Amino acid sequence: MRNNFLGYSVAEILKATGATVTKANLVNDRGIHICKSMIAYQRFGAGETPESAGIKGDHLAGKYYVLFEKHYREEIKQLEAEGVATDIAKKQASLMLEAQQMLQQWEAGDEEVMALWHRMNGWVYEGFNETYRNIGVDFDKFYYESGTYLLGKERVEEGLQKGVFFKKENGSVWVDLQAEGLDEKLLLRADGTSVYITQDLGTAELKYKDFYYDSSIYVIADEQNYHMQVLQATLKKLGKPYAAAIHHLSYGMVDLPSGKMKSREGTVVDADELVKEVEDAAKEATLAKGKIEGLSEEELQQLFHTLGLGALKYYLLKVDPKKRMLFNPEESVQLTGDTGPFIQYSYARISKIRRDAEATGVVDLTDFAQLTELHSTEAELIQDLGRYAEIVTEAARALSPAVVAQYAFDVAKNYNRFYTEVPILKEIDPLKKAFRVALSAKTAETIKVSLGLLGIDVPDRM
């Protein structure tokens, strides 16, 4: 989720600076991990489907992945008990052998394997799409590893011909990046199957041919820092013009208070469940406040969704991307303090003022030259609002939504102070009153746009 939110937000920020942005999603739809899930499904699945099991397709595939790892570990333990050394047991376990065999069958286009692959991938995509819709993230273009790894193999071939790659006795292909301060890197296995980076070479080329970008930003966790350096250096060796245009927006992994999340062991926080939890927290708080009479059931659901997602997105985006962050489930559900709903609250508050202002016929002025004195909170707020353009520029330069998040919080905070210290609709002087209403409106607009850059919606009431 940090990945999705970051990518979405950075795209919005760059668009705000006038850039043309295409959001691409690279789908990891092939490889040993997929085969593991498929093997486990063949063995233990008993024909289960998302419909029959009543769970989302991506969760179902994930379940079998975890199941594979579980049985795999058991098998290793068993072999060890029989006196087989650990590293040999890992290689000899029947599950692993089957998975590797399946990968080869897959690359050979085996019909049965392909059928199962299509079927299970279909479930996964459906599940992903549902989640993307739910969290308000979208993409302009999808790339699939299965569609790019062959192109990657061609690039490897090209590198061999150009003499920038080399072949070892066993037939595996490598690139020597020691001059770049990196190591030798495997590009193609001895058996001819591709490795992770192979498809990246293909994907990079495909992306470039599709869009001829000036800059291609990869939003990937920092555990791939080395991998990205290798990719860029390898493309440079191939003399690709787009090698220099690649940027890695590297972000720190998200830890749980209980430690690192591991998909293998199933110790992950599920995105769908998490969204539900924050929505529930928002619901409880909203109902307790009792400010939302007259909203339909549907509008209420929408509101809880807006607030819940606001809390979650803000929580994940307010931290500098490059920092490893701690995900505290209790804090992520918080609605007070330095949170999304705090800022949304300021917006809703202003919305009420604007409704009342309209109802009571406050004049809508734009010329305040006659206004001679400003309250200190007004001056501060105005100054803050004026920083918007500068903030967007800075956020785009640093590729950091955290800059925008911090700014939105500052604006909301300054507005709240202004609000408590200065009368707005209670002001008697019509000029001052009109000015303060206009200032409020401008603040609301700034909040809306700023949060919009983070992918967060604002409610008129909450």
Place this chain on the structure above:
RNA sequence: GGUUGUAUAGCUCAAUUGGAUAGAGCAUCUGACUACGAAUCAGAAGGUUUAAGGUUCGACUCCUUAUACGACCA
């Protein structure tokens, strides 16, 4: 072993890129609602910026070394 990231208040994070008294939120304590919306506001308390050196008129920020935690490569 090599490369690399991080270290700031009890906790989670800021600090306009080397500038004035290091700021917020949470938690703790005190105060403000017969209301322009208290999901708020005002205030108190909380700091040898991991450690030791160095550069500089000036260092959280740059350099060196060490320590801790993490990631990756072998």
